[in-house]
Amino acid sequence: MAKTPVQFTLNDKETAVFVDGGANLLDVLRRVVGDLSPKYGCGQGTCGTCTVLIDGEPRLSCLTLAETVSDQSIETTGGLADGPDLHPLQRVFMEQFAAQCGYCTPGMLMAAKALLARNPNPQREDVIEAISGNICRCTGYEPIIDAILDAAGEMRGRVS
Amino acid sequence: MITVESYASINEAASAMGARATYMAGGTLVMRTLNYGEQTFERIVRTNDKTLKQISVHADRITLGAGLTMSDVLNARDLEFLAPVARSIGGPAVRNMATIGGNLFAAHPYGDFGVALLALDGQVQFADGSQEDMERFYATRNTQAALVSSISIARPSGSDFRYAKVSRVKPKGVSVLSMAAWLPIRAGRLAQPRIAFGAMAATPQRARNAEQALDGGALGPTEIQTAVGTLDRDYQPPDDALASSWYRTQVAPVHLRRLLADGGHA
Numbered sequence: 001m002a003k004t005p006v007q008f009t010l011n012d013k014e015t016a017v018f019v020d021g022g023a024n025l026l027d028v029l030r031r032v033v034g035d036l037s038p039k040y041g042c043g044q045g046t047c048g049t050c051t052v053l054i055d056g057e058p059r060l061s062c063l064t065l066a067e068t069v070s071d072q073s074i075e076t077t078g079g080l081a082d083g084p085d086l087h088p089l090q091r092v093f094m095e096q097f098a099a100q101c102g103y104c105t106p107g108m109l110m111a112a113k114a115l116l117a118r119n120p121n122p123q124r125e126d127v128i129e130a131i132s133g134n135i136c137r138c139t140g141y142e143p144i145i146d147a148i149l150d151a152a153g154e155m156r157g158r159v160s
Numbered sequence: 161m162i163t164v165e166s167y168a169s170i171n172e173a174a175s176a177m178g179a180r181a182t183y184m185a186g187g188t189l190v191m192r193t194l195n196y197g198e199q200t201f202e203r204i205v206r207t208n209d210k211t212l213k214q215i216s217v218h219a220d221r222i223t224l225g226a227g228l229t230m231s232d233v234l235n236a237r238d239l240e241f242l243a244p245v246a247r248s249i250g251g252p253a254v255r256n257m258a259t260i261g262g263n264l265f266a267a268h269p270y271g272d273f274g275v276a277l278l279a280l281d282g283q284v285q286f287a288d289g290s291q292e293d294m295e296r297f298y299a300t301r302n303t304q305a306a307l308v309s310s311i312s313i314a315r316p317s318g319s320d321f322r323y324a325k326v327s328r329v330k331p332k333g334v335s336v337l338s339m340a341a342w343l344p345i346r347a348g349r350l351a352q353p354r355i356a357f358g359a360m361a362a363t364p365q366r367a368r369n370a371e372q373a374l375d376g377g378a379l380g381p382t383e384i385q386t387a388v389g390t391l392d393r394d395y396q397p398p399d400d401a402l403a404s405s406w407y408r409t410q411v412a413p414v415h416l417r418r419l420l421a422d423g424g425h426a
Contacts (some may be wrong), residue, residue, distance in 0.1 A: 004164070022162030022194050022204060043195035044194040045188050051253050061366075065184065067164055067206070111252065129362040132332040133251015 011079025226261025
């Protein structure tokens with residue numbers, strides 16, 4: 001069976017791959033491209049750990065048909081750091097123990113990045129809503145919410 | 161092996177449907193089936209037809225394109241009354257993907273958006289130009305061959321539309337039940353009110369006895385008490401991992417009373 005060529009931008013890098021019919025974006029990113037930062041969790045849209053940004057909006061890569069992302073921009077946790085410098089969200093998550101087992105972290109980070117791009121000064125309720133599709137079974141969410149709020153404050157400081 | 165076929169228009173996609181084919185909109189239902197290897201199809205048919213994203217507002221009706229996502233609903237000024245419904249579904253990522261049309265095919269206990277559309281006198285419009293009442297549609301949806309192109313609903317005024325979703329997890333969880341009520345008032349009396357529940361049957365279903373109890377009366381405590389007392393005649397809810405049939409039967413009247421009395425705070 002012929003594969004389908006798909007071209008997209010992954011973390012600002014032009015990417016061209018051939019995908020199997022019906023392949024989901026998560027499988028393509030992990031197995032074909034080699035970006036292991038988004039994780040496979042439930043495969044049914046419940047856990048959110050496969051969350052990536054497509055044209056800036058959070059989507060579930062395990063439920064996204066790979067061949068529908070042609071000419072779109074995809075961002076994953078793998079593109080957050082700037083060389084050796086972690087993204088503020090990553091650093092604050094680390095410093096404040098917002099990651100425990102770490103499995104939900106890629107999805108949490110991308111959901112938070114989308115929120116802060118849209119709303120640089122979120123209230124606590126905004127953060128809760130933004131990560132409401134991401135399940136964490138370790139932290140009880142509070143350290144994650146605090147970390148996102150602190151990262152937002154830090155990022156606002158940088159801008160000003 | 162799965163093949164994916166993309167068409168320019170909904171009509172072309174409809175023509176391409178047939179044996180071993182399924183239609184995919186946002187992907188939240190079809191892709192999960194694929195991920196679990198439970199598919200009975202070999203072909204995925206899809207379209208980027210922009211007409212599926214249209215919203216047409218008329219004096220007393222609104223037509224919603226089947227391809228509108230929950231996020232599209234949240235961003236549409238004319239659909240402010242549906243914002244609480246869209247917001248109750250999934251997290252932001254799901255809402256960027258899940259469509260209105262797809263929601264009509266979501267299996268129990270999902271499909272809360274359809275509950276609201278059913279209460280709002282939803283009429284399902286198909287690619288071939290035909291139309292079907294939502295109750296009839298739900299009765300036949302599993303064998304439905306035509307593609308849904310849009311849904312026409314009543315345009316509520318003021319606060320005569322109400323919706324609430326009851327789940328065990330905050331802020332987001334799967335429905336123990338969801339409910340919607342459209343309560344038009346003429347000359348101080350309820351005129352043909354419509355009430356629908358989700359997760360109380362295999363598909364969203366109207367509470368016909370409660371509707372009849374309220375029709376022509378005021379929305380007072382006595383009328384509400386009578387109406388909520390009829391729910392066990394309309395529903396024999398299913399058991400699932402979220403709630404037993406007994407539990408749903410016990411709590412549904414409580415939540416409907418709150419919805420009717422003060423807009424609902426589930």
